[in-house]
Amino acid sequence: MSRLKKQVQDKIEAWRPRTTRLLKEFGNTKLQEITIEQAIGGARNIKSLVTDISYLDPNEGIRFRGFTIPEVLEKLPKVPGGEMPYVEGFFFFLLTGDIPSTEDVKEVAEEFKKRSAVPKYVFDILKTMPKDSHPMVMLSTAILSMQRESEFVKEYNTGKLKKNDYWSPTYEDGLNLLAKLPEIAAFIYRLKYKDGKIIASDPNLDLGGNFAHMMGIAKPYDDVARMYFILHSDHESGNVSAHTGHLVSSALSDLYYSISAMVNGLAGPLHGLANQEVLAWIQGVYKQMDGKIPTEEEMKKFVRDTLQGGQVIPGFGHAVLRKTDPRYMAQREFCLKHLPKDPLFQYVDLLFKVVPPILLEQGKAKNPWPNVDAQSGVIQWYYGLKEYDFYTVLFAVGRALGVVANIIWDRGLGYPIERPKSVTTAMLEEVAGIKS
Numbered sequence: 241m242s243r244l245k246k247q248v249q250d251k252i253e254a255w256r257p258r259t260t261r262l263l264k265e266f267g268n269t270k271l272q273e274i275t276i277e278q279a280i281g282g283a284r285n286i287k288s289l290v291t292d293i294s295y296l297d298p299n300e301g302i303r304f305r306g307f308t309i310p311e312v313l314e315k316l317p318k319v320p321g322g323e324m325p326y327v328e329g330f331f332f333f334l335l336t337g338d339i340p341s342t343e344d345v346k347e348v349a350e351e352f353k354k355r356s357a358v359p360k361y362v363f364d365i366l367k368t369m370p371k372d373s374h375p376m377v378m379l380s381t382a383i384l385s386m387q388r389e390s391e392f393v394k395e396y397n398t399g400k401l402k403k404n405d406y407w408s409p410t411y412e413d414g415l416n417l418l419a420k421l422p423e424i425a426a427f428i429y430r431l432k433y434k435d436g437k438i439i440a441s442d443p444n445l446d447l448g449g450n451f452a453h454m455m456g457i458a459k460p461y462d463d464v465a466r467m468y469f470i471l472h473s474d475h476e477s478g479n480v481s482a483h484t485g486h487l488v489s490s491a492l493s494d495l496y497y498s499i500s501a502m503v504n505g506l507a508g509p510l511h512g513l514a515n516q517e518v519l520a521w522i523q524g525v526y527k528q529m530d531g532k533i534p535t536e537e538e539m540k541k542f543v544r545d546t547l548q549g550g551q552v553i554p555g556f557g558h559a560v561l562r563k564t565d566p567r568y569m570a571q572r573e574f575c576l577k578h579l580p581k582d583p584l585f586q587y588v589d590l591l592f593k594v595v596p597p598i599l600l601e602q603g604k605a606k607n608p609w610p611n612v613d614a615q616s617g618v619i620q621w622y623y624g625l626k627e628y629d630f631y632t633v634l635f636a637v638g639r640a641l642g643v644v645a646n647i648i649w650d651r652g653l654g655y656p657i658e659r660p661k662s663v664t665t666a667m668l669e670e671v672a673g674i675k676s
């Protein structure tokens with residue numbers, strides 16, 4: 241057993257009595273009351289999920305394992321010559337809650353390398369898909385096609401796998417899948433947008449560096465990839481992609497089913513696809529302005545026209561956050577350092593100034609501030625990744641890190657199948673005292 245797996249096992253076993261005690265001794269303790277608005281309104285803020293991997297404070301933003309984004313970026317071991325931490329070390333940190341040593345990172349990186357070979361049939365399937373398939377459909381299909389590789393299914397079907405050990409083959413599936421995702425994503429990109437001219441993986445590089453290499457994009461894109469995967473990894477459990485992964489896995493569907501489903505949830509325009517929509521929206525403005533930077537007044541008009549057309553402003557608002565997303569701020573800082581003069585960045589900066597007051601004045605959005613998606617496409621565009629249909633695939637590779645870590649722990653702590661209760665409209669009317 242690898243040191244990481246042993247560490248995860250020890251942590252899960254030490255943690256399990258806490259969950260068991262809460263359940264057995266305090267199972268009837270009330271957590272909150274639920275309103276009709278919450279029942280109709282997408283279960284907003286109903287506390288019915290448990291995770292220790294990240295926590296989203298509405299006013300502070302995300303903390304991974306108790307650390308803010310600047311702390312994570314500062315504390316984790318960095319790739320030599322780069323500004324950003326190893327993605328492999330970040331995964332170690334998500335799984336264990338401990339800051340890895342350089343030695344730990346090296347071991348996890350080796351572990352990923354050993355598991356990185358993508359079965360040939362995955363590439364064959366991708367090649368037969370219609371040319372206009374969305375890259376998220378291709379990613380989801382590629383992941384689902386590998387379900388036959390599941391170690392969990394093999395062990396479960398022996399009839400000898402004990403519930404407390406479910407996490408162990410799930411861990412194997414998780415690492416096997418994560419190690420392959422960068423090559424699958426880069427393959428989709430090159431197949432779809434670069435005439436199928438595939439660049440072979442370089443086993444000497446770390447995950448982020450190898451991804452940049454297979455995409456065919458020069459430095460510092462390796463650091464951009466690392467930053468992107470880390471920032472998009474986890475946002476506690478209730479968002480659509482994380483929740484979908486957790487929900488599907490709660491039926492003991494294996495990780496391939498769960499992560500493929502996670503990708504499908506992320507593909508919606510109100511969720512991950514918003515980063516593609518932001519770029520499409522900005523490009524529209526760019527064209528109408530003939531490439532010139534709009535004045536504040538001109539930009540306000542574009543924003544108001546979009547709202548009057550019944551559209552949302554992509555990249556702004558959030559279901560939980562009530563301030564500017566720290567993931568937005570981390571990327572903004574990167575832009576201020578590396579691409580301050582870039583015209584698209586100047587557009588985004590102008591939007592940061594003009595959109596919140598307009599959303600406030602409109603009075604509908606509970607959070608007028610930008611989220612992660614408002615900033616991320618600009619960085620990709622600047623480094624030459626201009627095919628914005630692909631952006632959500634990058635988000636998905638990052639998000640898989642967090643969802644895999646969560647599912648391993650879900651299985652370790654024996655979380656049951658998820659099954660919230662539904663009611664009818666007539667029942668709600670009765671509770672409300674409405675007489676028909």
Ligand SMILES: CC(C)(COP(=O)(O)OP(=O)(O)OC[C@H]1O[C@@H](n2cnc3c(N)ncnc32)[C@H](O)[C@@H]1OP(=O)(O)O)[C@@H](O)C(=O)NCCC(=O)NCCS
Nearest residue numbers: 510511514552553554555556557558559604605606607611
């Ligand atoms: C993220 C999002 C889906 C959250 O949805 P939510 O929790 O229902 O948001 P709110 O409670 O603030 O929504 C209340 C109203 O404000 C509107 N609103 C929220 N964000 C808005 C935005 N960016 N532009 C215009 N209107 C917005 C909603 O559409 C809703 O209008 P309605 O009452 O007419 O249906 C929403 O803010 C949104 O659509 N943002 C744009 C897409 C985006 O950036 N998604 C990525 C999120 S990380």
